Structure formats: structure tokens, C-alpha cells
Amino acid sequence: MPGRVECDKLCPEWPCESPEEFKGVWVVAEIVDGELAEASLQMLTPARRIAEKLGEPVTGVILGPPGSARHADELIKRGADEVLVAEHEELSEYYPEVYGEVIARLAAERRPSVILLAATARGREMAPYIANTLRAGITADCTDFEVDEKTRDVLMIRPPFAAIMLAYIRTPFRRPQIGTARPNVFPVPPRDESRTGRVERVVIEPPKPRARLVSRRRLGRRETPIEKADVIVAGGRGLGGPEGFKMLEELASLLGGVVAASRKAVDAGWIEPERQVGLTGKTVKPRLYIAVGISGSAQHMVGVREARRIAAINIDPEAPIVEQADYTVVWDYRELVPALIEELRKLKEEGPRYLEELLKGEVVEIKPGGEA
Numbered sequence: 001m002p003g004r005v006e007c008d009k010l011c012p013e014w015p016c017e018s019p020e021e022f023k024g025v026w027v028v029a030e031i032v033d034g035e036l037a038e039a040s041l042q043m044l045t046p047a048r049r050i051a052e053k054l055g056e057p058v059t060g061v062i063l064g065p066p067g068s069a070r071h072a073d074e075l076i077k078r079g080a081d082e083v084l085v086a087e088h089e090e091l092s093e094y095y096p097e098v099y100g101e102v103i104a105r106l107a108a109e110r111r112p113s114v115i116l117l118a119a120t121a122r123g124r125e126m127a128p129y130i131a132n133t134l135r136a137g138i139t140a141d142c143t144d145f146e147v148d149e150k151t152r153d154v155l156m157i158r159p160p161f162a163a164i165m166l167a168y169i170r171t172p173f174r175r176p177q178i179g180t181a182r183p184n185v186f187p188v189p190p191r192d193e194s195r196t197g198r199v200e201r202v203v204i205e206p207p208k209p210r211a212r213l214v215s216r217r218r219l220g221r222r223e224t225p226i227e228k229a230d231v232i233v234a235g236g237r238g239l240g241g242p243e244g245f246k247m248l249e250e251l252a253s254l255l256g257g258v259v260a261a262s263r264k265a266v267d268a269g270w271i272e273p274e275r276q277v278g279l280t281g282k283t284v285k286p287r288l289y290i291a292v293g294i295s296g297s298a299q300h301m302v303g304v305r306e307a308r309r310i311a312a313i314n315i316d317p318e319a320p321i322v323e324q325a326d327y328t329v330v331w332d333y334r335e336l337v338p339a340l341i342e343e344l345r346k347l348k349e350e351g352p353r354y355l356e357e358l359l360k361g362e363v364v365e366i367k368p369g370g371e372a
């Protein structure tokens, strides 16, 4: 590994820092619609692990309007040792450059060694802003973190774009080391009522935003986002067109679930990008994931690693998903899905517990087109 001299040569514009002067692992906690984001709580899991290896504290960072400090206790009970709270009227509305600037200023002053953010829409905006302002290294969409015990660098682990291997990325000469992980990659740590910690309110004068939010309008239906869904019916290129998704909508609704998709279906414009699962989409953790007309590429499957059960409907018995699914039905979805819908409707009429029983693993025999 290059030493300080090489470091100066590598990047003369960015003076080398002394990593030992930076201490602590920060988790930036998002508050959305007055609630602590679950994705931020999940980041306390890797933060605790890193902090324990480094022997340093975990600090939760909350930004928001007056009253936001009420969320500090939840961060402490779930793993933070202390919480920094920056409350200001100007932080009532989220603006990436305002939030990013406040966090960058706090970090420049207090010098944490690591800053973790959830790779939500906000986290994806703020993290590069903070990194650029502090001239620090950033690794997006990590799937794990380790600590190099010799150098004390955090190894940020993520699949590179082809997703067939893992890249270990370190920032040896700059601090803080900034990393994001997508929602659902880590679990929320259990609440420990015995935990106590320090809450510190910081006085800040946020910069003025360059643009002001004038009004807010919610687009589309208010449906459970795929990353929170218990049952997902996902469609791929094998659906052959957008009509296939109408069928999947019906199936999903009977199962109390939502529809998602592969990137090919999204790229074809058959469904909106918010529903894409995979490396460049979302990570999901349903109890049941039904993949319809999806081949099971590595880039897709990386997003369903946390699914409890995977069922596949595919005409090709050699499709990679067959190896990875818990159940596969080799059949044309255009016959099988209507048969499933019909069967589920009948079951539903029989009583409200049908879904519970279905998800417990009871076998339902379905014969598309009346065949055995």
C-alpha cells in the first residue's frame, strides 16, 4: 500500500489526512413524514459492528424541525451511543444541498471516521454531496462492511456492475469514509430497553436553499412500496408486453401483495422504474416472491436474496432461476396465472384464512387448461 509520499503524488490537490485523528461511526437518520425511516435504523446494524471493531462510538445524526429530538431515544435503544440533533425551522423541508451542507459542516468540525447513510432517494443525494464537500471517499450500495484490523480502514463491500464478484473498496488516506447501503440489506437491530446514551443539540444556521418547494403532489396510487411488501409478484421480459402486468396485478391483489419487475420489463416501458428489483433497482424481503417470466440473472437475484420463499413460473426448465427458486412451475404464464387467479378466488370465498394457509406452505393443486 502506498505511504504518505505516494499519497501526495497520487492526488496533489487533496492533501493527505491522518486517519488516526478521526473517530466514531455516524449514521445519518432520515425523518420522513415525521417518522424515523426504517432504512436508517437498519444502518445501525453495520455501524455497531464497525464501531465495536474500531472501539469507537456510534453516533446517530438527526436533522429536522424543532421537535425532531424525540426520535433520539429510538436510535439509542437500537444501537447508537449518542445522538447529535440539529433542529431548525429551515430544516422542516428537506433540501439536499441544505441537509448535505449541515452534515458536512458537522463532520468537518467533529471529524468522524465513518459516515453511513441508507441508499434511499435522500441518502443517494446527500451522500455524494457530503463526500464532495469534504473531499472524502464514498462507496454506494454496499452489501457489507468489514474492518481491516491492521490499518483500521473500513472495507466497503459491494458487487461491481456485473454482480458476479464482490469488490472490497477502501479509502486509505481520506476521512471520513462514507458508505451507503440499500434498504433491506441489513436488519433493524432489536430494541434494547436497557440502552442509554447522550443526546446533544447542536446550534446550526443552515444555508438558504437555492430552490424552494412550492407544492407537493403524490403521484400514482398509494400502494405498499415493494421494499416493504410481504408478497411480491414480479414480471419480466417473458410477459411479452404491458398487458401481462394486468394479470399479475390481479394475482398480487388476491395474495395481498404488490407487483414488481425485472429491469428488462422496466426498460421496455411496461412498468414504472420504482418497481425494479435488483442491482440497479431495489432490494426486497418478502415472505413470498413469485417471479413470472424472469430468467434469474445475477443482477436480478441480488435484489431478492432476503426473500423467504421464491417461486418461479417459466417456460424454460433450464432458466437460471430454476436452480435458485424454492418452487418452479415450468409452464406458460398465460395459462398458469389465470388458473392460479381462479383457484385463489375460490379459496378466498372459502374463508379469510386462505392466504395464511397458503403462505404456510399448503400445496394447492392447479391444472391449467384442465390438464393434469
Ligand SMILES: Cc1cc2nc3c(=O)[nH]c(=O)nc-3n(C[C@H](O)[C@H](O)[C@H](O)COP(=O)(O)OP(=O)(O)OC[C@H]3O[C@@H](n4cnc5c(N)ncnc54)[C@H](O)[C@@H]3O)c2cc1C
Pocket: 161, 162, 235, 236, 237, 238, 239, 261, 262, 263, 264, 265, 276, 277, 278, 279, 280, 281, 282, 292, 293, 294, 295, 296, 297, 298, 299, 300, 313, 314, 315, 316, 319, 331, 332, 333, 334
Ligand atoms: C450493470 C447491470 C445492472 C443490471 N441491473 C439489473 C437490475 O437491477 N434488475 C434486473 O432485473 N436486471 C438487471 N440487469 C439486467 C440483467 O442482466 C438481465 O438482463 C435481466 O434481469 C433479464 O430480465 P428478464 O429476466 O426479465 O429477461 P430475460 O432474461 O429475457 O428472461 C425472460 C424469461 O422469461 C421466460 N419466458 C418467456 N416467455 C414466457 C412465458 N410465456 N411464460 C413463462 N416464462 C416465459 C424465458 O424462458 C426467460 O427465462 C442489469 C444488467 C447490468 C449489466
